[in-house]
Structures are given as C-alpha cells and as structure tokens.
Amino acid sequence: MNARWYIVLWWFLLAGTLPGATMHGPDKEATARAVFDRLVDAWGESSRPAPYFTLTAARRSGARVEGNLIVLEEAAYDLCMSFGAEADYALATVLAHELIHYYAGHARGGSGIGLLADPGPDDREAEADYRGGFLAYLAGYPTSNVMPRVLEGLYNAYGLPDTLTDYPTLNERKALADRTYRELQELIEVFEMAVALTALDRYGEAAPYYDHLLQSFPSREIYNNAGVVYARAALPLFQPTTLRYVYPIELDLRTRLDGQTRSLTTDRATREAYLHTARRYFERARLLDPAYAPAVLNLGSTHALLAASLLESDPDSLQRELAADRQLEATLRAREAARMGNPTTADHARVLLGILAAERRDSLAAEALLAGENPLAVENRTVLRTGHVPPRTAARQAERFIIPETVGGQGLADMRLAPEIEGSARRIENGSYPLRLVRRQPPAETVSVLHHSAADGEEELLLAWVQPGYVGTTALEIGCGQPRSRVIEEYGSPGYSIATAGGEVLVYTDHQLAFCLRNGAVASWFLYAER
Structure with a gap:
C-alpha cells in the first residue's frame, strides 16, 4: 500500500518525554511533582478536579490520599530513587497507585488510604496497582514488576514487621502486586496490538481490542482511538471522487482512487453509521476532558466527513442545509482545537480549516491556512494547487535492495517460530468472530513479541515492538533519538x-517497519508481518 494517512491517534510511547528524562536533582519536590503532573495529564479526566500534591518529611505510610491531597513521604521518594534505571517508573507507580485511589473515590467519606498505614481492601489495592500501572505506562514510563520490591523496601525503611494486625502480610501484599503486574502486562499487550492494528489500517480487527480496553480503562485516549477506528472504517465507503483532500483522520488519496464496487445506498448508510459511532466516541473522550485537543479535532473532522457524505450524490435542499450545519460544526471544533495549545494538533486544526475553505472554493484562505512545512499541510497544499499529492522521496539505498530487519538478532521468521509463553494466550471477544492474542518468547528483554490471529486463521499479525531501553538499531542504523530527517534520508x-497527539508514526510497508516519533525524533519502533 503506497499511501500516507493521518489520524490524531493517542500513542502511549508519545505521551510524554522520552524515557529516562526525569531529572533527580536536589529539589526532590520539583522532581516528584513533575512525575505527578505527567500522570495527572495522562489520566486526563476533568470531571473531578485534579488533587493537590505535597512532599513531606513525616514518616507514616510512604504515600497516601487525604481528601483531595496526595502525600508522598521523603523516605518513599528516596527509596524509589535507589532503583537506578527503574527509579522513574518506581516513583510513577507509587504516585499512580494513589491517584487511582483518589479518582476511583476509594478515600471518600473522610477516611484516608495509605500505601503502608490504612491500606484499602484487597480489591481496591489490586485496582490501584492495576490501573495505576497502566496509567504510568500511558504516561510514557517503561514498565517493570517494581511494586513488590517497593513494598519490601518501604517495610524495611519504616522498620515494620512482616505481619501487621488487621492487615495482609507483606508476602500477601507482594503476591497481590505480582499477580496484578501480570494482569497489567496483559492489558498493555492488548493496547499495543490495538494501536498496531489501527496503524496498519486493520480497524475491523482493532475495534474489539478497544472495546476490551474500555471495560478496564475507560479513558479519553481509549475512547479517542476507538473513534478513530470507526472513522477510518467509513472512508473506503465514499465514492472515489468525493474526498479530494487529506483530512486529519484519513487515508491518502492514492488509496481511495481504487474502484469501489459496493452499492452506493449501502455505502452511505454504513459509512454514516460508522461516522456517528466515531462521533459518539470522540464526544465521550471530550466529556471526560473538554480540553483534550485530539478528540476535539477528530470530532471536527468527523463532522466534515458527515457533511461530505450528505453532499456526495445530488443532494436535495434539506441535505444541503444539514451539510452546512455539519461544516459549521467542523469549523467551530477546528477553531477550538487550534486554541488549545498543543502545537501538533493546532497545526492539524489549521489544516482542517484549510480543507473546509478549499471545499467552499475560497482558495486564498485555503492557501494561507495550508502554509508551513507540516507534512499534512504540504500534502493538502499540493492537492489544492495540482489536484495530486506530492511524489514520494526515494531512499538513499537502491529501492530493489532491502536489508532484512531484525530485533535482538532475530528476524520476524525466527520470532514466528519462538515458543508461546505459557499462560499468555487470551481470547478477545468479537461476537461470533473471536480473536486470539498470545505472547511469544522475545529475543531481548526490552522487546515484546505479540501474535494476533482470528479464530478461523485467515487474519494474522506478528508484532515485535521495541520497548524503551532497547539499545540496538534498525538495519539502516536508526535508533532512539534519531531525527525524522535521518529516517527519511535512510528509508x-x-x-x-x-x-498522533504527540508526534508521528512512519510506516514502511516494504520493510515491515514502523517508527514512533516524538518531537521530531524516534522514540521507538516495531516490526510486523501481516496476513
């Protein structure tokens, strides 16, 4: 598939700064607060005000929730900082644990909940470990099974016996944290596969993964990505000549120019059903956080696509009036997203405004709005001027010569033969068409190897995702931190x-390779094999 497409897709690796970026300077409170703020931003729900944060020298419970205050004790901070490469994640896990207690309302009614003193019931502690671990992951921190060691270190630092009256023993709490971590890893694997399927335009298979995620973690990001899946599903159901421009939620023109054979009536009914489903998901994400710019922009693009659907085939006066209402709503949402301060999304919002101007034949306004070097603006500016997207840039290497990609010394063929990890298989329900996801033995500790397949064996995706901390490079020596220009130069x-909401993903179908970029630099990448 030789097409470029753009969606505002929230990607966990791109949610914050690159891993390891937290500084452990002399100001402990500033360091801890930076992690706390990053977690609150990743949570994103504004239906309840964010809690306050303080660091204290008092020694009582390690960390706790008191009303609308999250308290971190200096002894717990120092312990987390002793974990070396895992220090950031240890601190993020402790704070995220308490944030889940707060947002889930576990400490309402005047009672506090602490990590050591006054812990909640086992089910609430498990929920805080599980959802807190996923929150830390969404905030961009590499995961590890650190909570059992944090608990043991805190018991030692506070001089507590392994058994406390009316509390679970230390070993019981460590076992609970260990079991919850394994469940967390399963949730992360579902998320990774959902994102990869979306990135590879396999939205029919991605949808049940997002439905599964929403049962455990109904966040703005998951609702947004689920909406993207349904909006994307609607695009092939338009007539080839309807959508001239590259919306901030769609495939490039060169994919849509293939002939369409389905009934126009069926296409319209189905695509509008998909678009309305997408609209509801984006509105739900926006309800959770009115300031979440990606969902606002995606909502605007969806209204613009609904307008295009109404205008596609000899519309009557009522359809034209309804389409005008949709275009106005798209304009309002694009303007709103442009004011929200997220530079990438603001650029894409201006692109949507440029497309809307072009569709009403205001070429001067469209030229002004599509100015700049943002890739999506360049694409649409070229369409505006020539009717065609710009040609692809050739790689430095001869196109006929592709060096096989490997991770940890293994290629995808090797990883396909790797044994399944015992107990990792799970079933993702999809009505009468269930999906199966398993984890295979990885070639390196910082690599996830996931194998997705349909029950009938017809659909399959093998994924090797390089995690933060991987020190190798691709076949053409692209590694984490390399600029986008270097990727384009080589590939x-x-x-x-x-x-994405925080950067960009570059998919190289010939190489079966995708780069995840943040702030113009490579944050991670994955290899894939499809069937």
Whole structure:
C-alpha cells in the first residue's frame, strides 16, 4: 500500500518525554511533582478536579490520599530513587497507585488510604496497582514488576514487621502486586496490538481490542482511538471522487482512487453509521476532558466527513442545509482545537480549516491556512494547487535492495517460530468472530513479541515492538533519538504516516517497519508481518 494517512491517534510511547528524562536533582519536590503532573495529564479526566500534591518529611505510610491531597513521604521518594534505571517508573507507580485511589473515590467519606498505614481492601489495592500501572505506562514510563520490591523496601525503611494486625502480610501484599503486574502486562499487550492494528489500517480487527480496553480503562485516549477506528472504517465507503483532500483522520488519496464496487445506498448508510459511532466516541473522550485537543479535532473532522457524505450524490435542499450545519460544526471544533495549545494538533486544526475553505472554493484562505512545512499541510497544499499529492522521496539505498530487519538478532521468521509463553494466550471477544492474542518468547528483554490471529486463521499479525531501553538499531542504523530527517534520508518517504497527539508514526510497508516519533525524533519502533 503506497499511501500516507493521518489520524490524531493517542500513542502511549508519545505521551510524554522520552524515557529516562526525569531529572533527580536536589529539589526532590520539583522532581516528584513533575512525575505527578505527567500522570495527572495522562489520566486526563476533568470531571473531578485534579488533587493537590505535597512532599513531606513525616514518616507514616510512604504515600497516601487525604481528601483531595496526595502525600508522598521523603523516605518513599528516596527509596524509589535507589532503583537506578527503574527509579522513574518506581516513583510513577507509587504516585499512580494513589491517584487511582483518589479518582476511583476509594478515600471518600473522610477516611484516608495509605500505601503502608490504612491500606484499602484487597480489591481496591489490586485496582490501584492495576490501573495505576497502566496509567504510568500511558504516561510514557517503561514498565517493570517494581511494586513488590517497593513494598519490601518501604517495610524495611519504616522498620515494620512482616505481619501487621488487621492487615495482609507483606508476602500477601507482594503476591497481590505480582499477580496484578501480570494482569497489567496483559492489558498493555492488548493496547499495543490495538494501536498496531489501527496503524496498519486493520480497524475491523482493532475495534474489539478497544472495546476490551474500555471495560478496564475507560479513558479519553481509549475512547479517542476507538473513534478513530470507526472513522477510518467509513472512508473506503465514499465514492472515489468525493474526498479530494487529506483530512486529519484519513487515508491518502492514492488509496481511495481504487474502484469501489459496493452499492452506493449501502455505502452511505454504513459509512454514516460508522461516522456517528466515531462521533459518539470522540464526544465521550471530550466529556471526560473538554480540553483534550485530539478528540476535539477528530470530532471536527468527523463532522466534515458527515457533511461530505450528505453532499456526495445530488443532494436535495434539506441535505444541503444539514451539510452546512455539519461544516459549521467542523469549523467551530477546528477553531477550538487550534486554541488549545498543543502545537501538533493546532497545526492539524489549521489544516482542517484549510480543507473546509478549499471545499467552499475560497482558495486564498485555503492557501494561507495550508502554509508551513507540516507534512499534512504540504500534502493538502499540493492537492489544492495540482489536484495530486506530492511524489514520494526515494531512499538513499537502491529501492530493489532491502536489508532484512531484525530485533535482538532475530528476524520476524525466527520470532514466528519462538515458543508461546505459557499462560499468555487470551481470547478477545468479537461476537461470533473471536480473536486470539498470545505472547511469544522475545529475543531481548526490552522487546515484546505479540501474535494476533482470528479464530478461523485467515487474519494474522506478528508484532515485535521495541520497548524503551532497547539499545540496538534498525538495519539502516536508526535508533532512539534519531531525527525524522535521518529516517527519511535512510528509508525515504514512508508508505504512509500517522499524525498522533504527540508526534508521528512512519510506516514502511516494504520493510515491515514502523517508527514512533516524538518531537521530531524516534522514540521507538516495531516490526510486523501481516496476513
């Protein structure tokens, strides 16, 4: 597939700064507060005000929730900082644990909940470990099974016996944390596969993964990504000539120019059903956080696509009036997203405004709005001027010569033969068409190897995702931290691109390779094999 497409897709690796970026300077409170703020931002729900944060020298419970205050004790901070490469994640896990207690309302009614003193019931502690671990992951911290060691270290630092009256023993709490971590890893694997399927345009298979995620973690990001899946599903159901421009939620023109054979009536009914489903998901994400710019922009693009659907085939006066209402709503949402301060999403919001101007034949306004070097603006500016997207940039290497990609010394063929990890298989319900996800033995500790398949064996995806901390490079020596320009220099233009809420994903179909970029630099990448 030689197409580039753009969606505002929230990607966990791109949610914050690159791993390991937290500084452990002399100001402990500033360091801890930076982690706390990053977690609150990743949670994103504004239906309840964010709690306050303080660091204290008092020694009582390690960390706790008191009303609308999260308290971290200096002894717990010092312990987390002693974990070396895992220090950031240890601190994030402790704070995220308390944040879940707060947002889930576990400490309401005047009673506090502490990590050591006054812990909640086992089910609430498990929920705080599980959802807190996923929150830390969404905030961009590499995961590890650190909570059992944190608990043991705190018991030692506070001089507590392994058994406390009316509390679970230390070993019981460590076992609970260990079991919860294994469940967390399963949730993360579902999320990774959902994102990869979305990135590879396999939205029919991605949808049940997001439905599964929403049962455990109904966040703005998951609702947004689920909406993207349904909006994307609607695009092939338009007539080839309807959508001239590259919306901030769609495939490039060169994919849509293939002939369409389905009934126009069926296409319209189905695509509008998909778009309305997408709209509801984006509105739900926006309800959780009115300031979440990606959902606002995606909502605007969805209204613009609904307008295009109404205008596609000889519309009557009522359809034209309804389409005008949709276009106005799209304009309002794009303007709102442009004011929200997220630079990438603001750029894409201006692109949507440029497309709307072009569709009403205001070429001067469209030119002004599509100015700049943002890749999506360049694409649409070229369409505005020539009717065609710009040609792909060739790679430095001869196109006929592709060096096989490996991770940890193994290629995808090797990883396909790797044994399944015992107990990792799980079933993702999809009505009468269930999906199966298993984890295979990875070639390195910082690599996830996931194998997705349909029950009938017809659909399959093998994924090798390089995690933060991987020190190797791709076949053309691209590693974490390399700039986008270097990727283009070595690999050429991608088969297609995905604009995310925090950066960009470049997908190279010939190489079966995708780069995840943040602030113009590579944050991670994954290899894939499809069937």
